[in-house]
Amino acid sequence: MKKKGVLWSNDVLTQFEEILQYIRRDSPEQANKFGEKIIKAIDRLTVFPESGRIVPELHDRIPPPREIFVGEYRIIYRIIGNNIDLMVFSHGKRLLTFFLGMPS
DSSP states (O other), X not given: OOOOEEEEOHHHHHHXXXXXXXXXXXOHHHHHHHHHHHHHHHHHHHHXXXXXXXXXXXXXXXXXXXXXXXXXEEEEEEEETTEEEEEEEEETTSOHHHHHTOOO
């Protein structure tokens, strides 16, 4: 099975870095461990892209975005051709409307 590529938008990179900075304030070691967990989870998606569930709030979009959770954090992505397009990386309790420009 061929691995898919991963597309990191500037927004997703910023979201990832902000979360790591937040964790780093209390524990640099925990921030590093969490960052490694995220990278491993995304790497698994390159082999098993459909392993994430379809995002309930976005089920009607084409292609339907999928999501995985790492701890309390949500990684939303879509499969486009040979790539995994990362759309949102946030705490699971945050509303998607904030990230996706959807009306509240």
